[in-house]
Amino acid sequence: MSSYPLVAVVGNPNAGKSALFNMLTGARQKVANYPGVTVERKSGRLSLADGRPVEIVDLPGAYSLDASSPDEEVTRDVVLGKQQGERLPDALLLVVDATNLDNHLRFALQIIDLGLPTVVALNMIDLAARDGLTIDVAALERELGVPVIETVAVRRRGVDAIKEALSGAIGAARRMRSGGEGDFVAIQRRARAIAAAATVAEAPTRRWTGRLDTIVLHPLLGPIIFAAIMFVMFQAVFAWSQAPVAIIEDLVSAAQGAAVTAMPDGVIRSLIVDGALAGVGAVVVFLPQILILFFFILMLESTGYMVRAAFLMDRLMARVGLSGHAFIPLLSSFACAVPGIMATRTIEDPKHRLTTILIAPLMTCSARLPVYAIIIGAFIPARSVGYGIGLQGLVLFGLYLTGIVGALVAALVLRSTIARGTHQGFMLEMPKYQMPHLRDIVLGLWQRALIFLRRAGTIILVSTIVLWALLSFPQPKAGETALDSSIAGRLASGLEVVMRPIGFNHEISLALIPAMAAREVAVSALATAYSIQEDDEVKADQSLTSQLRGRWSLPTALAFLAWFVFAPQCLSTVAVTRRETNGWRWPGFMLAYLFALAYIAAGATFWLATFAGL
């Protein structure tokens, strides 16, 4: 593929760049990372009007060549030919929003001044018309000196014209100038002048984005609408996922059953059935919930509501030294901290970003739910506390709330100690409301599913196999159980000394070891620890519940819940933190402070509950 000419798609954030890229390439996209940085490289293939194939790459949105984030640096370095792992593009497809010309032309002028063959896509021309804007394309072409094509990315308008124009642009001489050093204010004023000259008519229509904002950002209605959306979202994550989760569980146990019949009993079969299939199955089961949550997040982002939510939340987050910028990553962390931590890249201020990364694991991710569900089911009576509110649901809500409050307190402490810095403000473009487009949502979900499954297939597979080995070797001698003789069993005995003061017994200590890979593994590890051999899952759950009731005191159970609110038991989160912070220092700190919090919280819960006579 690398022998084909390269076309890079560049433009401001919110110019509709990715929608245009999706329209040009369809589903055949490759997502990779640029070497050394955690910026995604999305590429695809396109056949030009003359039949020549080209590679087309979607660069991160940027406001100017004066880069202020890792994403913008990649965009700058690619168009300057300085990006490691990327060749200098043969042509640029520059996307500008027709309804926001005066702003987008500034970056466009910087790009055109570089001297690479460039084609301008004048995108969202339909919205410009709706806003009563008429743009003289010929005048714009004259001023910019490059071809300008009117496009509507979501309706495939302008594809052929773009292919035609790119055919002409590729092969044209690259007259590279130093570029990017021009006087920013001068360029900005030139952009405004060109925009004013090219805008023929501007009817005074009241834009419906403004009308919608009057409701959505209303001081009273706004927060109510926001709360309602959050409620529906979390409700859907749990309600809609039940059927697909059951299907995945059936598939995993069918695969386990097939392996059991096909293979002779032995170490290899145990490795495949109890190690690989059980471990990966336990994680893949979260795919439906994660995809449902991402569906909502992608919808909120593509409609433009997400920025409004950040606007509504900014003041609250300012109280703990954060801003509305941190809202989006933290919301994603309710599905899974890994994409949440990756989403912090949009936060410019490094200390602000670091704080957000460090508190992201405190948002209750979907992996904690199986643990919470089994303990609540066993120890909290299913009775009502009045007003139709169940006690079990109330406890679950309390656990979510404890995580959120813990995160806010942690942010406050971090921002006034190790991540102290000026209060970076909240400055954010509020894009127009737009109808979400099915193609972009489906593509986004597909790419996230792939990323998640790839991780389940690598990190999680390897770690579950290692943990399986720790639990299975050395083989027990006569009179010993497999667990006691195993390396993990011995580790648990050592761990138990530390855990005893907070009410944890040997089996809990043992379960915490494999749960290091992923929290939900604690449930199956407890089942193993209590030697439950039950093929039928409902019966297995029932018998685990009765075992727990018989062997744990209520203070121990509550302490166990408190532990999981804080404990950073997730290798994927640690790995992504290491990648995003470029080293072991911050993941190390994250592990230390969260384990300390977990220990204190579990201990306090245990002793308070004990003294209260529970």
Add this chain to the structure above:
Amino acid sequence: MSVTVRLDQLPFRVPARVTAVEWHALTPAEARRLRNLGLDEGVTVEALHGGPIGRDPLAVRIGRMTVAIRRAHAETISVDAAP
């Protein structure tokens, strides 16, 4: 006749022209970001909405774009409101 006020004091839905920005009162990163969002002397701005607590942050139209900024930053922007 026109009245010069700071952007944070400008009533909602009153278009005004930016006369001066205290760029030096902002950090270089903040100044660059505000410029990237289209702020400059001479552009038209209009406060549209305020956040639910203390009407902070502000949603401000700058040119053709709507931008969220905090009141603390709006204080550095002087505008001329034509009555």
